[in-house]
Amino acid sequence: MCVCCCGSTDSVRLVHGSSLCSGRLEVRSNQSxxxxxxxDLDLNDAQVVCRELGCGAPGLLQGGLYGEGEAPVWTSELQCEGNESAVLDCRRSSSAGKTCSPGPAAGLTCSDPGGVRLVGQPSRCAGTLEIQHQGQWRPVVDPFKDWDLKSGSAVCQHLDCGSVVSVDSTDDSTDRPVWRVSVPCVKLTSGPRDCVELADYYKHSSGVVVVCSDLLPQPNISLSDGVFEVYRQGFRVLVGSDFTVTCSVRPQYPGGSFRLISDTEKPLNLTLTAVNHSAHFLLSSMGYAHRGNYTCVYHVDVYNRSFSSSQSPALYLTVRDLVTHLIIRVVVVHFLLIMGTISLFFYCRVSSLLYSAH
Incomplete structure (x- = not known):
């Protein structure tokens, strides 16, 4: 039986493990x-896998612990930086025809998420606080308005969501089972699940809404137009050509904007409004001043506050000079013609000697 960690992602899963957050790692590609x-799995990759699955920090990385790989081997190698929100946001390199011999398939154990979650919002780092206790998920009640920034900070730290931004109460007029939590205990222990005091039914109860700073996923950056070629860890763009750098982010909140930053000779700091969760920065006349690293940052206003994402992975661009490129091509063509002529000469000479011998 396959056990898929948390069942919350279509791109990555852990199978044949003893819990929801352990097992042999499998990645979905081309519907399989x-x-x-x-x-191919290092600590940075493991951090992203555990985060995407809603689990805690990665612990044990061991191949073969959860059986040999039954699925085909993934032909790409992850190159995560560790702060991405999902595996599909990571860079990867292709290794067609790759096998895991003699090493086994990767196994991974993430720590228990601790039975604490924020629900009801697009981001896992904002929403109504719920705790799993005695096998049941229930919202946390705040009848005396005790929850403040310090107790909310313990929740954000527990969820690896950065620092606390706000803690508010929400009124709920329905009868429902809830958990009541000792706020002083939370402030001291940073383990909200260990501070459950009481389970009961409350009418017109007040829930707890927590918003943490790491609300937004890391954006992506790509080169979408222009005359270019892959060059080492980046791209080489033809000098004088126009090119487009695209910033995008996984759909979460509507609107927002993208900022394009570069460490080039003339640093860029451009901002465009997001349209369909992306923005296209058209840059004209590629020149040597454009060489360098480009990154994207996503900004959005939600919860009456402004939030900024972490920077995207760096996109490195360099220049391909047209004259130099043509000279190299001419030299290569002449070299091939000379080598072809020499080969033909020796072939004809050998054929002539063989014919004379007969």
């Missing part, structure tokens, strides 16, 4: 699941 080689 593939195993990952143990040698």
């Amino acid at each position: 699941w593939s195993s990952v080689c143990e040698e």
Whole structure:
């Protein structure tokens, strides 16, 4: 039986583990699941996998612990930086025809998320506080308005969601089972689930809404137009050509804007409004002043506050000079013609000698 950690993602899963957050790692690509080689999984990759699955920090990385890979081997190697929100946001390199021999398929154990979650909002780092206790998920009640920024900070830290931004109460007029939590205990222990005092039914009870700073996923950056070619860890753009850098983010909140930053000779700091969760920055006449790293930052106003994402992975651009490129091509063509002529000469000479011998 396959056990998929948290069942909350269509791109990555852990199978054949003893809990929801452990098992052999498989990645979904082209509508099918593939195993990952143990040698291709490092701590940064594991952090992103555990985060995407809603689990805690990665613990044990061990191949073969959860059986040999039954699925085909994934032909790409993850190159996560560790702060991405999902595996699909990570860079990857292709290794067509790769096998895991002699190493086994990657196994991963993430720590228990601790039975604490924020629900009801697009981000896992904002929403109504719920705690799992005695096998049941219930919202936390705040009848005396005791919850403040310090207790909310313990929740954000527990969820690896940065620092607390706000803690508010929400009124709910329905009868429902809830958990009551000792706020002084939360402030001291930073383990909200260990501070449950009482389970009961409350009418017109007040819930707890927590908003943490790491609300937004890391944006993506790509080169979408222009005459370019892959060059080492980036792209080489033809000098004089126009090119477009695209910033995008997984759909979460509507609106917002993207900022494009560069460490080039003439640094860029451009802002465009997000349309369909992306923005396209058209840059004209590629020149040597454009060489350098480009990154995107996503901004959005929600909960009456402004939030900014972490920077995207860096996109490195360099220049391909047209004259130099043409000279290299001419040299290569002439070299091939000379080598072809020499080969033909020796072929004809050998054929002539063989014919004379007969």
